[in-house]
Amino acid sequence: QVQLVQSGGAVVQPGRSLTLSCEASGFSLRSYAMHWVRQAPGKGLEWVGVISFDGLNIHYADPMKGRFTISRDNSKNTVYLQMNTLRLEDTAVYYCVRARGVGDQWGQGTLVVVSS
Amino acid sequence: DIVLTQSPGTLSLSPGERATLSCRASPSVSSSYIAWYQQKPGQAPRLLIYGASTRATGIPERFSGSGSGTDFTLTISRLEPEDFAVYYCQQSDSSLWTFGQGTKVEIK
Numbered sequence: 001q002v003q004l005v006q007s008g009g010a011v012v013q014p015g016r017s018l019t020l021s022c023e024a025s026g027f028s029l030r031s032y033a034m035h036w037v038r039q040a041p042g043k044g045l046e047w048v049g050v051i052s053f054d055g056l057n058i059h060y061a062d063p064m065k066g067r068f069t070i071s072r073d074n075s076k077n078t079v080y081l082q083m084n085t086l087r088l089e090d091t092a093v094y095y096c097v098r099a100r101g102v103g104d105q106w107g108q109g110t111l112v113v114v115s116s
Numbered sequence: 117d118i119v120l121t122q123s124p125g126t127l128s129l130s131p132g133e134r135a136t137l138s139c140r141a142s143p144s145v146s147s148s149y150i151a152w153y154q155q156k157p158g159q160a161p162r163l164l165i166y167g168a169s170t171r172a173t174g175i176p177e178r179f180s181g182s183g184s185g186t187d188f189t190l191t192i193s194r195l196e197p198e199d200f201a202v203y204y205c206q207q208s209d210s211s212l213w214t215f216g217q218g219t220k221v222e223i224k
Contacts, residue, residue, distance in 0.1 A: 106160035
């Protein structure tokens, strides 16, 4: 069964860091670019960033540049999103997404709440 | 940056009716890079259409996409009860994604 299983969501204080994980099962992650997309409560989808299949090319949306880092370990079939200096406005459900151009497989989402 | 603007924000229709959702791109984008997703409450989005008009695997024929350049459309020919949801268009030019703000299709 093809799926992306996410973990790592939590309630954290502003300014702290958090790392999300996304593990693939039923397929090999090494053939795919992987994106992260987030959705604030009651809001639309916001693209976070992308990492190429080999990890050599990484791009971020402007609000995330300098604070978020996407990485991958193809030997563990896992992609990561490290988030530093978290802000209240980073509160959202975060999705990892498998992509061949478009996102054909989404993780279940993991909730990050930034609150003091 | 490519901006996608969806209209209307909310569409109130009855089961069996036809739904027409619009997505306008600025600047223009190749139809190869336009996709549509459906999202139901508490669920991850699901890919419906890619390449502006190609249905993803398992998507019913009542869903169709069209358009080019700056204007793209998602049509649901006859709404089924399970089609009431939020729909997002997306562009994927240069592997950098942008989403529209979404159109909610609600039961009238």
